[in-house]
Amino acid sequence: MIDLFLVGIGTGDPEHLTLGAIRTLEGADLILLPRKGGEKADLLDLRKTICTDVLRASVRVAEFDMPVRDASGTYLDGVNSWHDAIAAEWTRQIEAHLPGGSGRVALMVWGDPSLYDSTLRIAERLSAAGTQVRTHVVPGITSLQLLTAAHAIPLNTLGGPVTITTGRKLREGGWPSGAERMAVMLDGDCAFLELPRDGLHIWWGAYLGMAQQILDAGAVAECGARIREARGTARAEHGWIMDTYLLEYR
Known part of the structure; x- marks a missing residue:
């Protein structure tokens, strides 16, 4: 039996780890670290920093190359095939490093495994493929928490709802009926530049919690183009970008 621990680690700052996350990583028999290509080496380096600087116990660590998603077909078909390939790679790594077929395996997940992250769905594929696995989740700080903290604002209006969606859904459907604030990932x-701009306000952040964190906020009519330019410049400099934002019509 494999006990698989999906450990939320926030977005780059080792201080975002909870005590429970640290204890879980220290108690693992194997920590798997994905390599996502040279342009995202920073993400692997941050995981390595956690292993070397935060953990006091010696734990076996194995790096593996993350399969690449095929974007040539439909979005959902491509994602499902990609998740199958990732699950197969997890299985190969577990069999190689835990040949007894049992132990505690940990994977570090950016933010929290519950919010726009597919690690839980990939874990389900291990059981479907015949691997005896129990999945455990250690929650972490999300990018939305870091965004609102960085701007010193609440996520919701007083007693109001918050809609959480993706850029793709926002482009397809526009502003949803009844939404007061919308968090976009x-x-x-x-x-956001495709929405009517009159009265639209944005709080934006990229590389939240990291040394290269960038923030901007204001009326989209005034700062929207500036955010797009900053985003493009940062992506070109680092080779990747992770950002999120909160919108409200005032």
């Missing part, structure tokens, strides 16, 4: 094309 996974937006590579600044979909």
Whole structure:
């Protein structure tokens, strides 16, 4: 039996780890670290920093190359095939490093495994493929928490709802009926610029919690183009970018 621990680690600052996360990583028999290509080496380096600087116990660590998603077909078909390939790679790594077929395996997940992260869905594929696995989740700080903390604002209006969506959904459907505030993730094309701008306010952040953190806020009519330019410059400099933002019509 494999006990698989999905450990939320926040977004780059080792101080974001909870005591429970640290204890879980220290108690693992194996920590798997994904390599996502040279342009995202920073993400691997941050995970390595956690292993070397935060953990006091010696734990076996194995790096593996993350499969690449095929973007040529439909979005959902491509993602499902990609998740199958990742699950197969997890299985190969576990079999190679825990040949007895049992132990505690940990994977570090950016933010929290519950919020726009597919690690839990990939873990389900291990059981479906016949691996005896128990999945455990150690929650972490999310990018939304870091965004609101960085701007010193509440996530919701007084007693109001918050809609959490993706840039793709925002482009397809526009502003949802009844929404007061909207948090947007996974937006590579600044979909907020396609909304009516009169009264639209944005709080934006990239590389939240990291040394290269960038913040901007204001009326989209005034700062929207500036955010798009800053985003493009940062992506070109680092080779990757993770950002999120909160929107409100005032």
